[in-house]
Amino acid sequence: MNYTLIGVSIFIAMLASLITGRQIFAVIGGVGCAFALALWGKGGSALAFQASFKLLNWYSLMTLPLFVYMGYMFSVSGIADDLYTMFHVWMGPVRGGLALGTIALQAVIAAMNGLSVAGMAIGSAIALPEMLKRKYDKVMITGVIQAGSSLGIMIPPSVVLVLYAMIARQPVGQLWLAGIFPGIMLAILFMIYIVIRCLIQKELGPALSKEERDRYSLKDKFKLLRASLLPILIIFFMSGLFFLGVTSLFESAAVGAAMTTLAALINKRLTWQNFNEVLRETLSVTCMFMWVIMAALAFGSIYDGLGAVHGLEKMFLSHGMAPWEVIAVMGLTYILLGMFLDDTAMLIIVAPLYVPLVIKLGFSPIWYGVLYTITCQIAYLTPPFGYNLFLMRAMAPKEITLADIYKSVWPFVMVMILGMILVMVFPDIALWLPTKYFVK
Amino acid sequence: MCKAAKSYVKFIDNISKATGEFAMFLVLGLMGILVYESITRTVFNRPHIWAVEISAFVMTAQYLIGGGYSLILRSHVRMDLFYHRLSERGQAIADVITFFPFTLFYLGLLLFGGIRGIQYALEFHQKSYTAWAPPMAPIKIIMVTGILLMLLQSIAEFIKSIATIRGEEIP
Numbered sequence: 001m002n003y004t005l006i007g008v009s010i011f012i013a014m015l016a017s018l019i020t021g022r023q024i025f026a027v028i029g030g031v032g033c034a035f036a037l038a039l040w041g042k043g044g045s046a047l048a049f050q051a052s053f054k055l056l057n058w059y060s061l062m063t064l065p066l067f068v069y070m071g072y073m074f075s076v077s078g079i080a081d082d083l084y085t086m087f088h089v090w091m092g093p094v095r096g097g098l099a100l101g102t103i104a105l106q107a108v109i110a111a112m113n114g115l116s117v118a119g120m121a122i123g124s125a126i127a128l129p130e131m132l133k134r135k136y137d138k139v140m141i142t143g144v145i146q147a148g149s150s151l152g153i154m155i156p157p158s159v160v161l162v163l164y165a166m167i168a169r170q171p172v173g174q175l176w177l178a179g180i181f182p183g184i185m186l187a188i189l190f191m192i193y194i195v196i197r198c199l200i201q202k203e204l205g206p207a208l209s210k211e212e213r214d215r216y217s218l219k220d221k222f223k224l225l226r227a228s229l230l231p232i233l234i235i236f237f238m239s240g241l242f243f244l245g246v247t248s249l250f251e252s253a254a255v256g257a258a259m260t261t262l263a264a265l266i267n268k269r270l271t272w273q274n275f276n277e278v279l280r281e282t283l284s285v286t287c288m289f290m291w292v293i294m295a296a297l298a299f300g301s302i303y304d305g306l307g308a309v310h311g312l313e314k315m316f317l318s319h320g321m322a323p324w325e326v327i328a329v330m331g332l333t334y335i336l337l338g339m340f341l342d343d344t345a346m347l348i349i350v351a352p353l354y355v356p357l358v359i360k361l362g363f364s365p366i367w368y369g370v371l372y373t374i375t376c377q378i379a380y381l382t383p384p385f386g387y388n389l390f391l392m393r394a395m396a397p398k399e400i401t402l403a404d405i406y407k408s409v410w411p412f413v414m415v416m417i418l419g420m421i422l423v424m425v426f427p428d429i430a431l432w433l434p435t436k437y438f439v440k
Numbered sequence: 441m442c443k444a445a446k447s448y449v450k451f452i453d454n455i456s457k458a459t460g461e462f463a464m465f466l467v468l469g470l471m472g473i474l475v476y477e478s479i480t481r482t483v484f485n486r487p488h489i490w491a492v493e494i495s496a497f498v499m500t501a502q503y504l505i506g507g508g509y510s511l512i513l514r515s516h517v518r519m520d521l522f523y524h525r526l527s528e529r530g531q532a533i534a535d536v537i538t539f540f541p542f543t544l545f546y547l548g549l550l551l552f553g554g555i556r557g558i559q560y561a562l563e564f565h566q567k568s569y570t571a572w573a574p575p576m577a578p579i580k581i582i583m584v585t586g587i588l589l590m591l592l593q594s595i596a597e598f599i600k601s602i603a604t605i606r607g608e609e610i611p
Binding site: 017018019020021022023024025026027029030031032033034045046047048049050052053055056057059061062065066069246247248250251252253254255257258261276279280282283284285286287288290291292295339340341342384385 | 460463464467470471473474475477478481482496499502503506507510515516517518519521522526531534535537538539541542545546550552553554557579583
């Protein structure tokens, strides 16, 4: 039987099996093992364990539990409280200012966290109630918080870029550098959107009243700027030392996690109970990711065995497609697969097939990683696997309905697509920094 | 439900909870080792050849030993476009049907491969290909223990689904 046909039928079998609603790790693992047995007989039976054993040598993955822990600890630690007050007081007087401040806050949080969890938790616990109190439009601000926290996976540190780096065999440091400007650009685009909306519809984001503005004297306002000291310290010791080449990737993640814990202790926020809660959530999220990665690796190694990379290359290149068309077709397959798989599983199964092709077509794999991350950001906000959407449902106060949450994300998804197009047309937004500096 | 099934579920649930409560503290061990190493290496210029590999072992132990507990916590994502539209009973029926071809099959093969891996490691005194070169049998035994816990817990979840279909409650 011809290999392309086998490859395609494995894929279809997997997608069809996912519809049953069994946990994704079990479906991918089960389908993978079944085909391994069918193709290679007894030799295929050890495949599942071998793939998970391979994970032992992927040291970069150690950043995953550490960043998850750091995210939850960060939302407990109270670091963000003072930071929020700072942005609130400084930006509140402008129309829509609290929403702009929230985006800025989320960008700073993103520079201290590798996932979007912390941003979501802090956004909905601190920023959302304050904005609701001041009569901001609830649909807009629900979108602001979800979109803002999705910056967590773009602005370094970023777990998504670590995963991509491992699969694509590219240096993490380069990818993190590449994420800085696109992340800032997206934050600015979100802000521009908010400013324009608030200019047209004045009732969406009223400026703080005079009375509230006068509560802080100019001296107090400058005092508030001290809130930025601790974040700068954390960013320096974590990402800074990594970019300078002093600490390794996973060491810097551990240092960041330890510093956040210390900050929580100093702020007297850490109780035995919420400490346990942080650890339990960390275990839960880590297991979710790792079991999917383990199964997806087993599944992916079938494609290795079949030599699918060459098959795919032939398929795309023999039809004489232009390089940009290939990139577009790949993007479409993400959307299609995204209906069935979460983005972690998708990355591990699809990226080893696509990245060699991207390189062969003459594109930069670093640039492609940034595009992939924006795709993930969009996936976080949209069903069926929208992590931020799930979190928002769980965390939002009662007056925000499910319909509000779904409605809120669309304008921001449009802005993200615009951002993606900008990165495609001007690759230097992502690539300028990593060509200037080299970090392993 | 027969009494044996009930006490099995209770027993395994308790084991998974206990091992999970233990495994969740392992992230602190991971953090501790790496922070210690980053300080001794950069400040005192004394790197340790075991630091990174031990950390990787600790992390692997965490997600494998914690696997059973993560099933109780319902941590794992599903493709729930259709699944979440089913009634509680409908979901239980789907879970019972899909248990055999996916969960049992995959975890069973993982366990099988793992046991063979342990045998190999013991027989040939397999060592890691690093400067430190620790024996591989201990970590493999830890991994397989985790996989076994995951399998036992998934069987418990299967029994819970059957109870749901029959309209019974397993505490």
